[in-house]
Amino acid sequence: MRIVQILPVLAFGDAIGNHTLALADAFTRNGIHNCVYAQMLDSRVSGKNIYEYKEYVRQPQDVILYHMSTDSLLNRQLCLHTGAKLMNYHNITPAHFFHGFHEGAERGCQEAREDLAYMAGRVDGCVSDSLYNQRELEQLGYGCPMTDIPILIPFQDYEREPDAQIIREYGEDEYTNILFVGRVVPNKKQEDLIEAFYYYQKYYNAKSRLIMVGSYAGIDRYVESLELYADRIGVDNVIFTGQISFAKILAFYKTADVFLCMSEHEGFCVPLVEAMYFRVPIIAYQSTAVGDTMGEGGILLERKEPLETAGMIDYLVRHPQLAEKIRCNQAARLEQFEHDRVEAAYLEFVRRFI
Amino acid sequence: MEKIDVQEIMEGIRKEIADRGYTKEEISYAQALANMDAASLDRCYNPRALKMKYEYVRGHYNNPIYFELKGNPVKVLFQKVVRRLFLFVIYPAFHFQNVYNEAVADCIRQMKNYIEENEQLKRMPAKMAALEKQVRGQQEQIDELKKELSRCVSMGEASSMGRESEHEV
Numbered sequence: 001m002r003i004v005q006i007l008p009v010l011a012f013g014d015a016i017g018n019h020t021l022a023l024a025d026a027f028t029r030n031g032i033h034n035c036v037y038a039q040m041l042d043s044r045v046s047g048k049n050i051y052e053y054k055e056y057v058r059q060p061q062d063v064i065l066y067h068m069s070t071d072s073l074l075n076r077q078l079c080l081h082t083g084a085k086l087m088n089y090h091n092i093t094p095a096h097f098f099h100g101f102h103e104g105a106e107r108g109c110q111e112a113r114e115d116l117a118y119m120a121g122r123v124d125g126c127v128s129d130s131l132y133n134q135r136e137l138e139q140l141g142y143g144c145p146m147t148d149i150p151i152l153i154p155f156q157d158y159e160r161e162p163d164a165q166i167i168r169e170y171g172e173d174e175y176t177n178i179l180f181v182g183r184v185v186p187n188k189k190q191e192d193l194i195e196a197f198y199y200y201q202k203y204y205n206a207k208s209r210l211i212m213v214g215s216y217a218g219i220d221r222y223v224e225s226l227e228l229y230a231d232r233i234g235v236d237n238v239i240f241t242g243q244i245s246f247a248k249i250l251a252f253y254k255t256a257d258v259f260l261c262m263s264e265h266e267g268f269c270v271p272l273v274e275a276m277y278f279r280v281p282i283i284a285y286q287s288t289a290v291g292d293t294m295g296e297g298g299i300l301l302e303r304k305e306p307l308e309t310a311g312m313i314d315y316l317v318r319h320p321q322l323a324e325k326i327r328c329n330q331a332a333r334l335e336q337f338e339h340d341r342v343e344a345a346y347l348e349f350v351r352r353f354i
Numbered sequence: 355m356e357k358i359d360v361q362e363i364m365e366g367i368r369k370e371i372a373d374r375g376y377t378k379e380e381i382s383y384a385q386a387l388a389n390m391d392a393a394s395l396d397r398c399y400n401p402r403a404l405k406m407k408y409e410y411v412r413g414h415y416n417n418p419i420y421f422e423l424k425g426n427p428v429k430v431l432f433q434k435v436v437r438r439l440f441l442f443v444i445y446p447a448f449h450f451q452n453v454y455n456e457a458v459a460d461c462i463r464q465m466k467n468y469i470e471e472n473e474q475l476k477r478m479p480a481k482m483a484a485l486e487k488q489v490r491g492q493q494e495q496i497d498e499l500k501k502e503l504s505r506c507v508s509m510g511e512a513s514s515m516g517r518e519s520e521h522e523v
Contacts, residue, residue, distance in 0.1 A: 054425050191383035203376050216406075224400050225387060233381045296355045301364075307378050311367035322363075325356050332355045 001061040001354055002033040006053065008072035010038035012045050013215075013246070015151060015270040016067055016090055021047060022152040023065075026343045032354070039074055059083075063353050066123075068092075068116065069267070071108035075115035079122040084353045089128045089137060091267025091289070092116060097187040101222045116140060127349055129268035132289035145352070149345045150293075150337050151268050158277055162251035171255035175237075176208040176317055179256035179280065181249065181271035182263065183217040184240065190226055192262035192285075192304060198235040199310035205317070208237065210260075213252050215243035253278040258313055261285065262304065269293050273337050276330040281323045283312055297333030298326060401473075408466050415455035419448045 005024060011017045020036060024047070027034040035049035037056045053074065058081060066078050069090040078085060092113055098106035117140050126146045128134040134148045170177055178197060182188045190212055197210040216223045223240065230238040241248070259275035261284035272293050275282050282298030284290050291300055299316070301309065316323055335341075423430045423437075437444070 052424060057426070195382060198381060199376070199378075203374075220403055220406075224403060225383075227400065227402070229383055229386050232386045296357075299358065299360055299363075301360075305378075307371060307376060308364060308367055311371055312364065315363060315367055322358070325358060329355045329358070 001063065002035060002059075003027055003065055003350060003354065004056070004062045005034065005036045005065045005067065006056070006074060006078065007036075007038050007067035008070055008074055009040045010036065010042060010045055010050070011040075012042040013243070015268075016069055017042070017045065018154070018270075019151045020067060021045075021050075022154050023346060024049065025154075026152065026346065027350075030347055032347075032350070039072060063350070065350070068119075069112075071112035071115065075112065076118060079119060084125075085123045086125045086127065086350070086353060087119065087123045089116075089126055089133050089267075091129070091133050091136070091265075093185070093187050093265055097185070097265065098219070101186055101225075102219050105219065125349070125353060127346070130289035130292040132292050133267050147345075147349055149349065150273075150342050151270055152342050152346065153270065153273060153337060153339065155277060155339055157246070158250060158274070160250060161247060162254050163245065163247040164251075166248050166251035167255060170209070170211070170252070174207055176205055176257045177252075177255050178208065178210050178258050178260050178313060179213065179252055179275075180211070180260055180262075181213045181252070181274065182261075182269075183214045184212065184223050184226070185217050185219050186222050187265040188214075188263040189285075190262075191229055192306065193260055194226065194230050194233075194235060194238055196260065196262070196306040196309035196313070197238065198233055199307045200313050201235060201237070203307075204310060204314040209239060210235075210237065211239045211241065211252055211256070213241045213244065213249055216240075253280060256280045258283060258316055259298075260309075260313065261290065262309075263287065263290065266290050266293070272298070273334065276334045276337075279327045279330070281316055281326040282330065283309065283316065295333045295336070297330035401469075404466060404469070408462055411459045411462055415459040416452050417448055417455070419445060 005020055007016065007020060009017075010020060024034055024036050028049075035051065036047075037051050037053045039053040041050070041052050060083055062081070063084040063086065064078060064081055065086045065088060066074070067088050067090060068075065069092060093109050095106045095109035095113070098109060116137075120137075120141045121143065123142075123144055125144050126134070126137055126142055128137060128146065128148045129151050131148050134146055137146060178193075178200070180188075180190070180193055184190055193210060193212065197208070201208050227240070241252070253274060256275070256278070257280070259271070259280045259282045261269070261272065261282065263269065263285065264287050266287070266289045268289055272282060272284065272290065276297055282294065284294060284298060284300055285304050286300040286302055294300060299312065301312070316326070423433050
């Protein structure tokens with residue numbers, strides 16, 4: 001008997017990919033025989049017991065843990081497995097966000113949602129990253145045992161050395177750095193970050209930067225529209241880093257004064273937890289699973305008003321005592337994502353099926 | 355955890371915005387790109403996109419004919435036999451495609467270089483204007499210094515002539 005983690009794409013540096021590898025490590029350390037199969041395997045991902053899905057030879061005693069987040073033929077193929085099937089639901093971006101930017105992604109998200117509905121009643125257990133995700137499954141009629149457990153984050157990785165050049169370039173001047181980390185995709189609403197930053201730079205603090213760390217994820221048209229937008233409204237110091245090394249990501253967190261998130265769809269949002277870890281005060285728009293992840297930590301905005309958001313950024317920067325209170329609240333919230341606690345919750349859930 | 359009254363803070367911020375007369379402009383994403391449809395966006399030159407696509411083309415133009423076959427050993431053996439049998443058709447097709455891809459990649463490189471040279475040339479007039487302004491400024495300084503020098507020289511001559519006259523007397 002073994003746990004077989006299956007996923008459509010195991011990408012390097014991706015939240016779901018990192019979570020999958022962390023789970024594999026947890027299972028191994030706890031004496032649970034396991035392996036990982038991915039339909040598309042990033043060549044930069046390496047490790048023992050990680051294979052391409054075409055090499056998978058099904059065994060009846062396999063307990064499949066399937067990571068559901070995108071469209072794939074695997075979504076429905078999984079249902080043919082006669083053994084125990086578990087789903088780790090990471091949420092699927094609503095298709096309408098990609099309209100006008102990427103027809104393939106729009107169609108893919110729509111099909112993935114149809115697959116998700118199809119799979120109701122065909123899996124034996126579900127674990128969701130957030131209560132928001134779990135409620136979606138309940139609305140689709142999933143009646144199997146379900147629980148919500150956060151993404152498993154290997155925090156020890158964040159102790160690595162940050163990039164010294166980034167620290168020098170962005171951390172040693174009087175500029176205020178506003179950071180967002182996440183793929184440049186329409187649902188994350190980077191245009192709303194730019195708009196809020198425009199007002200912040202104009203009315204409150206000209207010596208400021210908006211740094212958006214994240215890969216372009218193949219939605220080139222959206223990235224190009226953002227660059228054009230920033231150019232048209234005349235805002236300076238808007239930086240798109242693209243995909244960068246882990247050391248550089250660490251450095252950007254360490255030089256950030258505020259973490260700003262205007263995303264309109266998240267299944268969990270690992271960067272919020274990372275910002276908490278690096279003690280960067282968070283201002284985020286309350287949507288989907290953002291509130292679930294943040295809890296009482298950080299500042300949640302009920303409505304999206306760019307001028308007011310700019311005012312809030314300024315207020316936070318000018319009131320160090322408030323920033324410190326937020327950091328304390330975030331540190332308390334961070335305990336819920338503590339590695340051993342999350343790992344124990346996963347093991348307890350999975351053991352019910354092995 | 356200490357409760358933070360976000361609503362209270364936000365009310366203060368709204369009041370401050372009103373008192374200072376800060377106003378919201380018509381600069382939303384939708385407004386700024388109102389006339390920009392997908393076709394228009396496709397016509398805009400984007401140096402970052404060109405660089406990214408070129409890097410991809412440069413790294414992927416060559417299709418390897420032989421790649422590792424994995425999976426069920428019987429299936430792999432069958433695939434290997436079929437591949438060997440059809441090599442006389444596959445090889446020329448791959449070779450032709452790879453040569454074509456290399457030519458296209460080289461063509462893109464030349465175009466990229468041309469664009470970059472032109473971008474540098476476009477910046478030349480502004481650089482030249484700045485240098486000309488600097489040179490004019492320095493010329494004016496030189497002229498000032500010459501005038502000052504002439505004045506000093508004349509004053510020096512006048513005072514030495516005066517001393518000679520006193521001596522004669």
